[in-house]
Amino acid sequence: DAGITQSPRYKITETGRQVTLMCHQTWSHSYMFWYRQDLGHGLRLIYYSAAADITDKGEVPDGYVVSRSKTENFPLTLESATRSQTSVYFCASATRLAGYTFGSGTRLTVV
Amino acid sequence: DQQVKQNSPSLSVQEGRISILNCDYTNSMFDYFLWYKKYPAEGPTFLISISSIKDKNEDGRFTVFLNKSAKHLSLHIVPSQPGDSAVYFCAASAGNAGKSTFGDGTTLTVKP
Numbered sequence: 001d002a003g004i005t006q007s008p009r010y011k012i013t014e015t016g017r018q019v020t021l022m023c024h025q026t027w028s029h030s031y032m033f034w035y036r037q038d039l040g041h042g043l044r045l046i047y048y049s050a051a052a053d054i055t056d057k058g059e060v061p062d063g064y065v066v067s068r069s070k071t072e073n074f075p076l077t078l079e080s081a082t083r084s085q086t087s088v089y090f091c092a093s094a095t096r097l098a099g100y101t102f103g104s105g106t107r108l109t110v111v
Numbered sequence: 112d113q114q115v116k117q118n119s120p121s122l123s124v125q126e127g128r129i130s131i132l133n134c135d136y137t138n139s140m141f142d143y144f145l146w147y148k149k150y151p152a153e154g155p156t157f158l159i160s161i162s163s164i165k166d167k168n169e170d171g172r173f174t175v176f177l178n179k180s181a182k183h184l185s186l187h188i189v190p191s192q193p194g195d196s197a198v199y200f201c202a203a204s205a206g207n208a209g210k211s212t213f214g215d216g217t218t219l220t221v222k223p
Contacts (some may be wrong), residue, residue: 102154
C-alpha cells in the first residue's frame with residue numbers, strides 16, 4: 001500500500017542497547033524527517049534528510065544516528081539507548097505544497 | 112528561540128460553537144503555513160495550508176487566516192464537533208524547503 005510505514009509500533013529496550021527504528025515511504029518524496037514527541041515539548045526534530053545520502057541535524061540529534069542510502073528508507077538508530085530517549089517517535093516524508101505525511105509512530109520505552 | 116509559537120496549550124469549546132486556534136511566528140522568511148491535526152496514538156495529519164500571498168483559505172468547516180504584518184495566523188473551525196477534539200499543530204516553512212518548523216500544539220476539546 002502507498003504511504004509511510006514505521007516499524008516497530010512498540011518497542012521496549014534496555015539502557016545501553018542499540019535500537020533501530022525503521023521508516024519506509026512509497027512516494028519518493030525527497031524530504032524525510034524524524035521527530036520525537038514528549039509531553040510539554042510538541043514535536044522536536046531529531047534529524048532530517050533532503051535527499052538520498054544527504055542528512056542534517058535537527059534540534060535534538062544527540063544520541064541518534066540516521067542514514068539514507070535509498071530515497072524510500074530513513075532508519076533512525078539509538079546507538080546506546082538511555083531512559084531520556086523514552087518517547088514516541090514519528091517519521092514523516094514531505095513535499096513543500098503537500099506538507100508532511102506522518103507515520104503512525106513508534107512508542108519506545110527504555111528501561 | 113522558538114520561531115513558531117502556539118501560546119494556548121489547550122482550548123475547550125462547546126459543540127456547535129466556533130473554535131479559534133492561534134499561532135504566532137517570528138521568522139519573516141516563512142511564506143507557507145500549515146495546520147496539522149493529531150489524534151492520540153496516531154501520527155499528525157495535514158489539515159489545511161495557506162501561502163503568504165493569501166490572507167484566507169477555506170476548506171469546509173476549516174478556515175485559516177494569515178496576518179503577515181502581525182506574523183499571526185489562526186485556524187477557525189465552524190461549527191465545532193466532538194470529533195474535532197485533537198491536538199492541532201501549526202507549522203511554517205520558507206522558500207522551496209520541504210522542512211517546516213512546528214509549534215508545540217494546542218489541545219482542542221469540543222464538549223457535546
